[in-house]
Amino acid sequence: MEMTSHAPLASFIDLLMDAVFAVNADGCVVFASASCERIFGYTPQEMVGKTMFDMIVEEDRERTRQSARDVMLGYPQFHFENRYIRKDGQIVHIMWATRWSPADQLRIGVARDITGLKRAESMQAVLYLISEAAYAAEDLIALFKRIHQIVGTLLPADNFSVTLYDEEKDQLSFPYRIDEVEQTSDVSKPAAGTLCAEIIRSGQPLLLTPETMAARLEELQVTAEQNLLCWLGVPLKSHKGMIGVLMVKTYVGGACYSEKDQELLQFVSTQIAIAIERQQMQSGLLHMAQYDQLTALPNRGFLYDRLKVALATARREQGRLSVLYLDLDKFKQVNDTLGHDIGDLLLQEVAKRLKQCMRESDTVARIGGDEFVVLLPSISLPEQAELVAEKVRHALNSPFNINGHYLNIRSSIGIALYPEHGDNEQQLLKHADNAMYLAKNNDHRSRIDS
Numbered sequence: 001m002e003m004t005s006h007a008p009l010a011s012f013i014d015l016l017m018d019a020v021f022a023v024n025a026d027g028c029v030v031f032a033s034a035s036c037e038r039i040f041g042y043t044p045q046e047m048v049g050k051t052m053f054d055m056i057v058e059e060d061r062e063r064t065r066q067s068a069r070d071v072m073l074g075y076p077q078f079h080f081e082n083r084y085i086r087k088d089g090q091i092v093h094i095m096w097a098t099r100w101s102p103a104d105q106l107r108i109g110v111a112r113d114i115t116g117l118k119r120a121e122s123m124q125a126v127l128y129l130i131s132e133a134a135y136a137a138e139d140l141i142a143l144f145k146r147i148h149q150i151v152g153t154l155l156p157a158d159n160f161s162v163t164l165y166d167e168e169k170d171q172l173s174f175p176y177r178i179d180e181v182e183q184t185s186d187v188s189k190p191a192a193g194t195l196c197a198e199i200i201r202s203g204q205p206l207l208l209t210p211e212t213m214a215a216r217l218e219e220l221q222v223t224a225e226q227n228l229l230c231w232l233g234v235p236l237k238s239h240k241g242m243i244g245v246l247m248v249k250t251y252v253g254g255a256c257y258s259e260k261d262q263e264l265l266q267f268v269s270t271q272i273a274i275a276i277e278r279q280q281m282q283s284g285l286l287h288m289a290q291y292d293q294l295t296a297l298p299n300r301g302f303l304y305d306r307l308k309v310a311l312a313t314a315r316r317e318q319g320r321l322s323v324l325y326l327d328l329d330k331f332k333q334v335n336d337t338l339g340h341d342i343g344d345l346l347l348q349e350v351a352k353r354l355k356q357c358m359r360e361s362d363t364v365a366r367i368g369g370d371e372f373v374v375l376l377p378s379i380s381l382p383e384q385a386e387l388v389a390e391k392v393r394h395a396l397n398s399p400f401n402i403n404g405h406y407l408n409i410r411s412s413i414g415i416a417l418y419p420e421h422g423d424n425e426q427q428l429l430k431h432a433d434n435a436m437y438l439a440k441n442n443d444h445r446s447r448i449d450s
């Protein structure tokens, strides 16, 4: 080879931390300094004769060819960046300073390994994206989807899951799980005896590679899918403690995870945990603002919101809707004779029975002490509202067994219809309330008071 003729100062050049290359017009290496082994994994002897373009990551090739053409036209390149596949398969980011030597008809380039810098940059960007997602996501699932996308820019993440841990109940749940092989619709299956449970127990990340898989699974007494290649899970820890596990895995034919991937995932896991916790808190606050604490039914404010939406739809489609106002009779006596706690339990049971006899699209709300409102957002005939009222009365008719106390409860129901009894929320609720009072003072039947 012509190595010596092109490298009179090779001994000095070999001391440089950057690698020096001489490449002919076709991209074939005619000289490489010693550092090329540290950066690219190939010794200078292995490098000489290779075509640089063959080692470049596919997506960077065309850009690099253009840059090489510019160099040969006499335009030196100072900060040209591209990526190479090292001998061990890892990707290395390079920054080049290159010029053309017309006398030698060679491109002379200095390659600096900027992989660490690039990683730091992309980590910074990823951390920013995660914290941005924490504010932008509408709910937890939207946040998980976004985190999935973001993690996918760091490492292979076709199979990705978030497992949440409820420390109080010592329970795991799977709110987000994307798996190209294992299809399961049950996202709340308890996960005891799984690899995720092991991470929660130990608080440590877990990396299973083809070399360690069998032994680790046996040691942990956990079974895994036959064609699993790699499994990587990291704990999600917040200031409160362990809140879950983030997991990625690959199947045979896919990529392998390394210790570096584990570090990467662990590094972003704190930010992810903070984002999840923030979203959980927000959802919790929203839930508190919209739902009644005792019965978990929508509260008055939330009922108004839903009624407003239903009215808008009914107006647009010239449809009907109905509101049922329900008040328990002599509920005060339950409190007074058996105590407030029994009264509370009775209200919870009433809420349960009301929900059971409604459709998914209906809303049952608790708007005050023993007052409930049912919103039927789409009925075609007024009689349908009476039928529902009858169903409700029937549902509440059989005695309630509250801690061994058999309670017979009667209720009064007033009905309002749109458009007959009002055009807005207030009018309709007022009408149903009045009709309820009339029912209470007369025959306790439901009334459509016109």
Ligand SMILES: Nc1nc2c(ncn2[C@@H]2O[C@H](COP(=O)(O)OP(=O)(O)OP(=O)(O)O)[C@@H](O)[C@H]2O)c(=O)[nH]1
Pocket: 294, 327, 328, 329, 330, 331, 332, 333, 335, 339, 340, 341, 342, 343, 344, 347, 368, 369, 370
């Ligand atoms: N246990 C319990 N009682 C409540 C709660 N909120 C309100 N109450 C009580 O529910 C009762 C409701 O009052 P009323 O509707 O006048 O009582 P009532 O005996 O059903 O009266 P009528 O409807 O006229 O038959 C009051 O005694 C309140 O103190 C609650 O969250 N839990």
